[in-house]
Amino acid sequence: MSPTSRRVCQALLYEIGAVAMVTPILSFAFDAEVSSTLPLSVLMATIALSWNYVFNALFERWEKKQTTKGRSWQRRLVHGAGFEGGLVLVLVPLTAYWLSISLWQALLAEIGLLLTFFIYAIVFTWAFDKVFGLPASALETKQ
Incomplete structure (x- = not known):
């Protein structure tokens, strides 16, 4: 799977679970x-989906x-903390306004x-990696 299709697939599956x-x-x-909460969840997921793609690329x-x-597991913790931390900056004001x-x-x-x-993020990415394999960025490269 190409890096782009992998990111898109991962992000879409993640956000479908998130809305649910x-x-x-x-x-x-x-x-x-x-x-009232379903449209908010979809908007939050849309924001998270965009952030997910950008964050995973970075x-x-x-x-x-x-x-x-x-x-x-340490790298997965850093990944989860970075992803979720970035969302706080946008989702707190949105949630306050909406509700x-x-x-x-x-x-x-x-x-x-x-x-x-x-x-959820840590478990989901672990399961996703088990099903789809690790991305090229996490694999050993021969020099």
Whole structure:
């Protein structure tokens, strides 16, 4: 699979799972109708999808330059933290606005989602790598 098609496939599958998970969580946590939280979840997923593609391209560029190849759990933790950390900057204000809550409440909600997605991101990328194999950036290269 080419790096581009791999990133697109990975990002789409990841975000489909994310929407399925976030919609009922937001609905329950804020006693809101699914008709309100589903569009928010889709918008959040669209933002995350764009960030996912950009972040993975940057991460793989960095990863390719590393002397140690492969994806250790430490590298997966760095990957998950970097991806989720970047989303906080956009999703907290969006959530506050959409649900008419304070930035503090949105941050607390986002922290809960981040903890959930931090684990989801690590497990998902591990499973994705098991099914589709590691990207070229994580493989040993012969010199």
